[in-house]
Amino acid sequence: MILVIGGLDPSGGAGLVADVQAATALGVHPASVATLVTVQDTGKLVRVEPLAAELVLAQAQAVLSDMAVRAIKLGALGTAATGRELAQLLRTRPDIPLVTDPVLVATSGGALAEEPLRAVYRDELFPLSDVATPNSTEFAALGGETVFADLLRRGLGSCIVTGGEGSGPRVRHLVMRDGQSRNFDAGARLAGRFRGTGCSFATAIAAGLARGDSLETALAAAEAFVRRTLAQAIAPGRGPAVPGRW
């Protein structure tokens, strides 16, 4: 069982619905905590309403005090207050692997995080995380190579900068860990535009860690999952396609 913490995208392409679909497809039960509600369709973000930090914390406490959670995945958090409350809670559970996907903007471009949350990621959440999965835009916005090299010395286990947004013929992720950086070749770039791939990838890594896989194994399995679900992607609306997570 894993705990996914993130925002509701009513189109079902990204956010909590994507997390729940990915975990379920991988045979892992997803306990699910909502941080914010969005108004968005497959192509545009119209409104973001963060839930009170205290309400997010209460949901997470209810799950963690009752259930045997084997990994936690953080998606969109929205506010610095929610980030701080969760960091305080997660500090009490160092036994549970933590995957942090720092969601700053929606695929369509609208903001999903207030600016002060960036410092909370850097100062509190990443140092507690086993894995961080920024995309290249988020990686740059959070300080890039210098900041993440320092975070790896301050407690972050590994950073995987996902390369799906790039434009080369192959998708390459940058994996930073143990003082080294290396490329992970994730295969040929597929034609078309997709959303919900970052959520799927991070949740699949959490599902692997929950099974007891090493990071290398979890990463390879997550990549294979994303590939498989992109090969059966659907276009449910007028915006980008979403992975067929089943």
Ligand code: PLP
């Ligand atoms: N969480 C929510 C609520 C979102 O709306 C989005 C994107 O729009 C994301 C997370 C990130 O989605 P992706 O997996 O495309 O990075």
